[in-house]
Amino acid sequence: MGGRGETDFFSGEPLRALSTLVFSDNVDLQRSASLTFAEITERDVREVNRDTLEPILFLLQSPDIEVQRAASAALGNLAVNTENKVAIVLLGGLTPLIRQMMSPNVEVQCNAVGCITNLATHEDNKAKIARSGALGPLTRLAKSKDMRVQRNATGALLNMTHSETDENRQQLVNAGAIPVLVQLLSSSDVDVQYYCTTALSNIAVDANNRKKLAQNENRLIQSLVNLMDSSSPKVQCQAALALRNLASDEKYQLEIVRARGLAPLLRLLQSSYLPLILSAVACIRNISIHPLNESPIIDAGFLKPLVDLLGSTDNEEIQCHAISTLRNLAASSDRNKALVLEAGAVQKCKQLVLDVPLSVQSEMTAAIAVLALSDDLKTHLLNLGVFDVLIPLTDSQSIEVQGNSAAALGNLSSKVGDYSIFIQDWTEPNGGIHGYLKRFLASGDPTFQHIAIWTLLQLLESEDKKLINLIGKSEEIVQMIKTIADKQIDSDDEGEEDGEGEVITLAQRSLQLLGQGGKSSHIEG
Structure with missing residues (x-):
């Protein structure tokens, strides 16, 4: 078999010659054939047809360790090609491969x-592998003493979790993969850590799996928190993302804080590497949803870095997560609202909000509206x-941005004491x-009508004569209020009746304050 370099073994005479060796009953000839396949596929990977694959699959079933080892190496090389993966x-390649995974020989495994x-990187194969x-065996080999076997096995489990269907992840959970993946988070090998962290992150997307993890895996959160201090950025990143997915549930939102997860998250948030910042800020956003976490997050020193993130990047996702977190932190108490304001959140929003994407504008205006609920800050x-x-x-192309901005104006219009700014900005900007x-x-x-009339009513109740005079002089506004106040509620719209009824009541009250009220003629005895 001299001159292998030039010969094309994937077709014609050379392939027929190799196949003859394969199907002979002579083990030495089969070894020679399997080594040749291993060598040529090492050098040249291309799409091959069944004439090439069938001899290799036949060799996989040999009882001889050498033949098995070389044949599975050849098949693994060919399985880098997309078409070959499916073929x-x-x-029927899975059955002999499963048998070889159970071999006592580590090389064969x-x-x-x-x-x-x-094979598991191809979506078409995942369900077949899951059912095969x-x-x-993959889960058992993930615990192998041999590092290469362990890496390959955890890599395969990871590939099975990257799936368009929950079904394949479910099969993995049923096969007992979760405890093994959790245990291997404390592996000393960076690749194994990365594969297991990412696999668990994918598994945690599903609410039922999070329940399973919650019931049985008490070391999970602490291990992931520890991995946020890994020396490998990709492991740190995945650990934060896994915690982010887990923190979709209340139990985990609290547990991450208890496991001292805030300090490492803050370090990642302040790194200069974009994927790390993104995974950390996405995680803290979920953790900040729990009211009991607001003060611990603030006390851990997150406010200033979160405010800085708004302006230091034009990454839309990071900006959204950062401002949304600030809004969550301000949700429950006036103390925290004041601290968010002191950290410069509003100045930063004011400076940026007209130039950021709509999604960020929506979050920023919502945050201002929340802060404007505190009487002390108005x-x-x-x-x-x-x-x-x-x-x-309020004239944005986005309904959300319009609504949030108007809600903020409404909150700021009630009980402010000094209304001169409303007079100053009556017609501009x-x-x-x-x-x-x-x-x-x-x-x-x-x-929208409800927000506007409610705001108007606050202004009329301000007792600021100049402001009330401006409103009264606007014929268009007075006319629209009259139209709304005169509306008959259609009793067919049961569901809308309360909301609409309230708008009508607010309109009638506004007219009374404008001295245009007293129209009670609609009320029939």
């Missing part, structure tokens, strides 16, 4: 698992000049408060 499984790892009985917010951005944004009220009243959208 190997269709030709290693090659067989490596081949399955390659391969997951049990004057401070007005003095920061938030009207300069909120008023134009962008049509001012007047333009905003007019637009929302004319919108025909019951929610």
Whole structure:
């Protein structure tokens, strides 16, 4: 068999010659054939047909260790090619590979698992592998003493979790993979850590799996928290993402804080590597949903770094997670609202909000609206000049941004003491408060009308004569309020009746304050 370099063994005469050796009953000839296949596939991987694959699959079934080892190496090499991945499984390659995974010989195990790892990257193969009985042996080999076998096996388990269907992940859980993956988080090998962390992160996407993890795996959170201090950025990243997925559940939101997860998350948040920042800020966003976590996160020093992230990157996802976290942190107490404001969150939003993507605008305006709920902060917010951005944004192309901006204006219009800024901004910028009220009243959208009339009522109750006079002089606004106040509620719309009824009541109250009320003629005895 001289001159292998030039010969094409994948077709014609050379392939026929090799096949003759394969199907002879002579073990030496079969060894020679299997080594040749291993060598040529090492050098040249291309799409092959069943004439090439069938002899190799036949060799896999040999009782001879040398033949098995070389044949599985050849198959693993060919399984790098996409078409071959599908063909190997269709030709029945899984059964002999599973048998080889159970071989006492470590080399044979290693090659067989490596081949399955390659086959498992193809979506068409995943369900077949899941149903073939391969997951049990793979899970057992993940605990192998041999590092190469362990790496290949955990890599295969990871590939099985990257799946479009939950079904394949479910099969993996049923095969007992979770305890093994959790145990291997404390492996000393960085690749194994990475494969297991990522696999668990994918498994944790599903709520039922999170329940299973919660019942049985008490070391999970602590191990993932420890891995956020790994020397490998990709492991740190996946550990934070796994915690993010787990923190979709309340139990885990609290547990991560208890396991001292905040300090490593803060370190990742302040790194200069974008994927690390993104995974950390996504994780802290979920953790911040729990009211009991607001103060611990603030006390751990997250406010300033979160505010800094808003302006230091133009990564939309990072900005969204950062401002959403700040809003969560301000949700429950006036103390925390004041601290979020002190950290410069509002100034930063004001500076950026007109130039960021809509998704970020929506989060920023929602955050300002939440802060504006605190009576102690209203004057401070007005003095920061938030009207300069909120008023134009009530005319945004996004319904969410319009609604959030109007809600913030509404919250700021109630019980402020000094209403001079409302007078100053009555017609400017962008049509001012007047333009905003007019637009929302004319919108025909019951929610928008409700916000506008409620805001108007706050302004009328301000007892600021100049402001009340401005409102009274706007014929358009007065006319629209009259129209709304005169509406008859259609009793067919049972569901909407409360909301609409409230809008009508607010409109009638506004007219009374404007001295245009007293129209009770609609009430029939």
